[in-house]
Amino acid sequence: MPPPLDVFRALADEVRLRLLHAVLSAELSVAELVEVLGLPQSTVSRHLKPLREAGFVETRREGTSVYYRRGALLADGAFAEVLQQRLAELSTAARDARAVRAALDRRRTRSREFFEKIAGRYGELTQPGGGWSALAAGLAAGFSGRDVADLGCGEGDVALLLARFARRVAAVDQSKAMLRHVRARAKEAGLDRRVEPVEGDLEHTTLPNAAFDVVFIGQALHHAARPAHAIAEAARLLKPGGLLIVLDLARHDQDWVRAEWADQWLGFEEDELKGWMEQYGLRAIRMDRLGDAADAALAVLMAVAEKTRPAAQATLE
Ligand SMILES: C[S@@+](CC[C@H](N)C(=O)[O-])C[C@H]1O[C@@H](n2cnc3c(N)ncnc32)[C@H](O)[C@@H]1O
Numbered sequence: 001m002p003p004p005l006d007v008f009r010a011l012a013d014e015v016r017l018r019l020l021h022a023v024l025s026a027e028l029s030v031a032e033l034v035e036v037l038g039l040p041q042s043t044v045s046r047h048l049k050p051l052r053e054a055g056f057v058e059t060r061r062e063g064t065s066v067y068y069r070r071g072a073l074l075a076d077g078a079f080a081e082v083l084q085q086r087l088a089e090l091s092t093a094a095r096d097a098r099a100v101r102a103a104l105d106r107r108r109t110r111s112r113e114f115f116e117k118i119a120g121r122y123g124e125l126t127q128p129g130g131g132w133s134a135l136a137a138g139l140a141a142g143f144s145g146r147d148v149a150d151l152g153c154g155e156g157d158v159a160l161l162l163a164r165f166a167r168r169v170a171a172v173d174q175s176k177a178m179l180r181h182v183r184a185r186a187k188e189a190g191l192d193r194r195v196e197p198v199e200g201d202l203e204h205t206t207l208p209n210a211a212f213d214v215v216f217i218g219q220a221l222h223h224a225a226r227p228a229h230a231i232a233e234a235a236r237l238l239k240p241g242g243l244l245i246v247l248d249l250a251r252h253d254q255d256w257v258r259a260e261w262a263d264q265w266l267g268f269e270e271d272e273l274k275g276w277m278e279q280y281g282l283r284a285i286r287m288d289r290l291g292d293a294a295d296a297a298l299a300v301l302m303a304v305a306e307k308t309r310p311a312a313q314a315t316l317e
Pocket of ligand 1: 155
């Protein structure tokens with residue numbers, strides 16, 4: 001903390017008071033402060049120095065820009081408030097406040113104009129959310145606090161993604177080797193307390209009845225000996241109102257997948273999945289072909305269904 005005399009001396013100048021008034025209302029770059037005060041950059045920089053040394057403002061470098069924001073001395077809200085009230089009495093206060101608003105409007109205009117121009121071509125710049133895996137992680141936050149079963153989890157990508165937020169994820173697979181990967185990856189990611197690898201068949205797992213908010217079956221149903229039984233098993237695991245999310249392949253004619261990928265079935269028809277869901281107490285709420293490859297030979301089919309609530313419970317909610 002600088003000596004009190006230096007602190008109060010830093011305030012004893014009109015330009016410095018105007019700078020402080022501006023910085024108290026927004027974090028501003030040197031160029032913006034120059035515009036706000038309408039003074040040469042050398043004058044603005046000279047006066048920012050004692051304000052910074054006294055702790056009224058601090059700097060933050062972002063790329064080639066240096067921004068000024070309120071400093072440690074103003075962390076005390078009461079002091080900052082008194083100061084702000086007195087600074088509002090400056091004869092230049094209203095004019096400077098308008099200039100700060102104009103500087104902020106220039107930021108907004110710059111951003112709006114850019115996106116007005118790029119609309120329809122945004123995909124050339126980047127992917128949604130900054131990257132598909134970042135986007136998936138962001139969306140997985142919607143699973144916070146949920147109990148999830150991932151049937152046919154493979155190496156556990158989905159289970160691990162959801163376990164960052166979910167209360168627990170039961171990761172079920174028939175393959176011991178796959179589950180070894182899941183266990184190792186969960187440990188490495190520090191998620192082993194929330195990921196429970198479970199060896200079993202997705203037609204009849206050892207998991208308890210009505211214990212899960214969400215059951216996910218990703219690209220595993222076409223491997224099941226009896227896919228309808230896997231849907232029945234998912235229905236058994238779900239709490240009333242819980243969701244079954246199936247990602248699989250739409251019915252296709254690529255017979256080679258049987259030999260090369262050990263697929264049992266050549267995808268599914270929407271009506272076929274819907275029929276099984278309804279047969280086992282699930283209400284199909286969404287069927288979609290997904291992604292850029294919706295018309296491709298191996299298109300992804302998404303089927304979402306809700307475990308219907310018992311009538312008495314439905315009226316309570
Ligand atoms: C193609 S991988 C999908 C992995 C992951 N779910 C995904 O979406 O990327 C299919 C996984 O389902 C498992 N699987 C296939 N049939 C199964 C069954 N009847 N019971 C349990 N797991 C099964 C396989 O061992 C494999 O790990």
